[in-house]
Amino acid sequence: MPLTSPHRSALADQVIAQLRGQITAGEWPVGSRIPTEPELAGQLGVARNTVREAVRALAHNGLLDIRQGSGTYVVATSELAGVMNRRFADAAPGHVAELRSALEAAAARLAARRRTPQDLRQIDTLLERRERAWESGAAAAFVEADATLHTAVVAASHNEVLAELYADLGGVLRDFLRADVGEELRPEARTDHARLVEAIRSRDGERAAAEASTHPFGCRLTVPGSA
Numbered sequence: 696m697p698l699t700s701p702h703r704s705a706l707a708d709q710v711i712a713q714l715r716g717q718i719t720a721g722e723w724p725v726g727s728r729i730p731t732e733p734e735l736a737g738q739l740g741v742a743r744n745t746v747r748e749a750v751r752a753l754a755h756n757g758l759l760d761i762r763q764g765s766g767t768y769v770v771a772t773s774e775l776a777g778v779m780n781r782r783f784a785d786a787a788p789g790h791v792a793e794l795r796s797a798l799e800a801a802a803a804r805l806a807a808r809r810r811t812p813q814d815l816r817q818i819d820t821l822l823e824r825r826e827r828a829w830e831s832g833a834a835a836a837f838v839e840a841d842a843t844l845h846t847a848v849v850a851a852s853h854n855e856v857l858a859e860l861y862a863d864l865g866g867v868l869r870d871f872l873r874a875d876v877g878e879e880l881r882p883e884a885r886t887d888h889a890r891l892v893e894a895i896r897s898r899d900g901e902r903a904a905a906e907a908s909t910h911p912f913g914c915r916l917t918v919p920g921s922a
Contacts, residue, residue, distance in 0.1 A: 710739060710749035718758055719772055728766040757781055776863040783867045791871040796908040798861055799845055803907035805852035807900040814851035815896060821847050822892050834880055838873050
């Protein structure tokens with residue numbers, strides 16, 4: 696329904712809340728372009744300048760990226776995720792790899808203890824999707840499939856704080872993996888995540904943690920002073 700308010704500032708806040716809700720709910724996934732300013736104005740029943748004010752506010756908060764001549768794109772699903780993306784955009788890749796390793800190892804250890812039959816079905820499905828993506832040779836599809844599998848493992852930890860932190864770091868971790876994978880999948884760098892899944896299935900927390908901390912493309916990432 697159209698949003699109404701006698702005060703423009705209050706109306707802009709309503710539009711911000713509406714757009715934020717649509718982003719958070721996944722109606723516009725990260726990387727997608729949101730409707731144009733006239734389209735949003737028509738959908739919400741508000742003036743274009745109100746939409747413009749709301750979009751600029753969400754861009755300032757890191758959820759949206761306004762690209763002149765191209766449109767406005769979703770870059771994060773929460774303000775914290777936007778802050779994370781900006782804060783760690785120039786972080787050393789090796790440091791990001793170490794952070795990912797630490798988080799995923801902790802999550803896998805918990806998942807081995809707490810996973811449910813539903814969690815295992817989801818993880819099995821995503822493991823198969825990851826394998827198909829690798830076999831297709833499409834680097835972008837593989838990065839997304841790999842990230843989605845690890846997100847499911849984190850969710851299986853049933854630790855809401857860990858899951859939310861991992862989600863907020865999702866953009867940073869995907870960018871790291873995307874940059875490391877490059878345009879071409881390298882056969883010698885392949886890691887079999889079936890061992891990770893099997894460790895979780897058998898409730899072997901230490902083995903699950905060890906498997907989760909090994910990343911397929913970490914061989915190219917170095918930490919200053921580690922050589």
